[in-house]
Amino acid sequence: MQIDWLRRWREGRIGFHRDAPHAALVDHWPRLGLAAGAKVLVPLCGKSHDMRWLAAQAYPVLGVELSPLAVDQFIGEGALPALRYAQAGFSCVRQGRIELWCGDFFRFHVEQAAELAAFYDRAALIALPRASRQRYAHHLAQLFLPGTQGLLVTLTHANGERGPPYSVDAEEVERLLGPNFALQRLAGPGEPDAKGACETVWHLMRRGPCG
Numbered sequence: 001m002q003i004d005w006l007r008r009w010r011e012g013r014i015g016f017h018r019d020a021p022h023a024a025l026v027d028h029w030p031r032l033g034l035a036a037g038a039k040v041l042v043p044l045c046g047k048s049h050d051m052r053w054l055a056a057q058a059y060p061v062l063g064v065e066l067s068p069l070a071v072d073q074f075i076g077e078g079a080l081p082a083l084r085y086a087q088a089g090f091s092c093v094r095q096g097r098i099e100l101w102c103g104d105f106f107r108f109h110v111e112q113a114a115e116l117a118a119f120y121d122r123a124a125l126i127a128l129p130r131a132s133r134q135r136y137a138h139h140l141a142q143l144f145l146p147g148t149q150g151l152l153v154t155l156t157h158a159n160g161e162r163g164p165p166y167s168v169d170a171e172e173v174e175r176l177l178g179p180n181f182a183l184q185r186l187a188g189p190g191e192p193d194a195k196g197a198c199e200t201v202w203h204l205m206r207r208g209p210c211g
């Protein structure tokens with residue numbers, strides 16, 4: 001699966017990439033009410049413009065991405081100088097308020113997550129096949145302290161397990177994430193896009209020991 005993603009980036013098959021910040025982020029992020037300076041984790045970040053949007057709102061970003069090509073393209077598209085370093089087995093690069101960690105998200109652990117205040121998942125959960133989604137939901141939960149908030153954008157389509165993107169409906173979101181996060185559906189499912197996929201936007205808050 002990881003080899004498939006690396007190949008996709010090499011071949012430029014990145015139809016998921018958008019040239020502008022996602023409307024769901026722009027519309028719904030302000031309701032999290034985070035203080036300026038709150039650091040945001042963006043798992044499976046690609047070279048998303050959403051990270052630049054978050055940074056421009058004064059939120060430092062830590063993106064985790066498997067493909068070195070994606071990381072290099074993101075940095076190449078930015079105007080600021082970049083500083084490269086290695087940390088915890090990841091090849092990292094910092095540009096302004098954005099740090100990109102190149103490597104496997106499942107190797108990103110709680111010691112590295114200590115300073116994270118929020119997270120943003122667009123096309124991360126839905127990029128993974130069923131068994132990996134279970135693992136992802138568990139991994140995400142154990143990174144955060146109770147009260148940590150996030151925004152999640154999922155989609156559904158008629159082809160079920162044909163993906164990526166995989167169709168992840170509300171029932172699966174509740175099943176995977178509901179045990180560890182309080183979930184609120186903010187929008188959707190919306191109208192189908194040109195490929196017949198409908199997006200749903202969720203607010204998540206990490207639960208404490210008493211729920």
Ligand SMILES: C[S@@+](CC[C@H](N)C(=O)[O-])C[C@H]1O[C@@H](n2cnc3c(N)ncnc32)[C@H](O)[C@@H]1O
Binds near residue numbers: 046070104127
């Ligand atoms: C569907 S894309 C979404 C990218 C980005 N979130 C966006 O909205 O454009 C999924 C990304 O996850 C990356 N990826 C897949 N598995 C990964 C893993 N285990 N660790 C880190 N990144 C991974 C892929 O290389 C790809 O860039």
